[in-house]
Amino acid sequence: xxxxxxxxxxxxxxxxxxxxLRCSSQSGHNTVSWYQQALGQGPQFIxxxxxxxxxxxxxxxxxxxxxxxPNYSSELNVNALELDDSALYLxxxxxxxxxxxxxxxxxxxSGTRLTVV
Amino acid sequence: xxxxxxxxxSLSVQEGRISILNCDYTNSMFDYxxxxxxxxxxxxxxxxxxxxxxDKNEDGxxxxxxxxxxxxLSLHIVPSQPGDSAVYFCAASALGGAGSYQLTxxxxxxxxxxx
Numbered sequence: 690x691x692x693x694x695x696x697x698x699x700x701x702x703x704x705x706x707x708x709x710l711r712c713s714s715q716s717g718h719n720t721v722s723w724y725q726q727a728l729g730q731g732p733q734f735i736x737x738x739x740x741x742x743x744x745x746x747x748x749x750x751x752x753x754x755x756x757x758x759p760n761y762s763s764e765l766n767v768n769a770l771e772l773d774d775s776a777l778y779l780x781x782x783x784x785x786x787x788x789x790x791x792x793x794x795x796x797x798x799s800g801t802r803l804t805v806v
Numbered sequence: 807x808x809x810x811x812x813x814x815x816s817l818s819v820q821e822g823r824i825s826i827l828n829c830d831y832t833n834s835m836f837d838y839x840x841x842x843x844x845x846x847x848x849x850x851x852x853x854x855x856x857x858x859x860x861d862k863n864e865d866g867x868x869x870x871x872x873x874x875x876x877x878x879l880s881l882h883i884v885p886s887q888p889g890d891s892a893v894y895f896c897a898a899s900a901l902g903g904a905g906s907y908q909l910t911x912x913x914x915x916x917x918x919x920x921x
Contacts, residue, residue, distance in 0.1 A: 731911030745906030
């Protein structure tokens, strides 16, 4: 059973550029959630994808968008990068969209460290 | 507006003693409370959770206590071991838009267990 893998592990971008982060969900999981963890903060929910559609969104502007593919992998896209977008971006997968309520079956990847200069 | 608060950024405990990590919340709609452990360069790992209808849940060395009237929960680790040194996040789950469950995290507490 493979876990959640994210790529790349580190990335440096210039303000105003666009970035795409990738996530492969754990085998058998069909739901992917994305979180942003700024330095010194806890992870903050961005959005969740279930059956290739956005299924819930946190307090993030529209320049944060995503995709989920038929194999359940997912992408997070951020347009018009700002300095405050510098953070660790975490992907988490689960079997169903309502699994995280109990904590079990909700697996995080190691994250992508994005630095915007 | 921080709905989940961990007011202690760090905690140092001697090996073999009890570690107590605290968490406060403001949203009465949270239905589960969870603790995650995070090592550097790794993603958070689920540790233990408690339903909002219970006041205690135990799993080996880890026990979580929930005081709903005070909107407070705590994680007890007994006995503490050097391998427990990590950042611990308190999180709460609630039903969000379109039937999804969202986790709201605190800022974390860095636990150092001294041999």
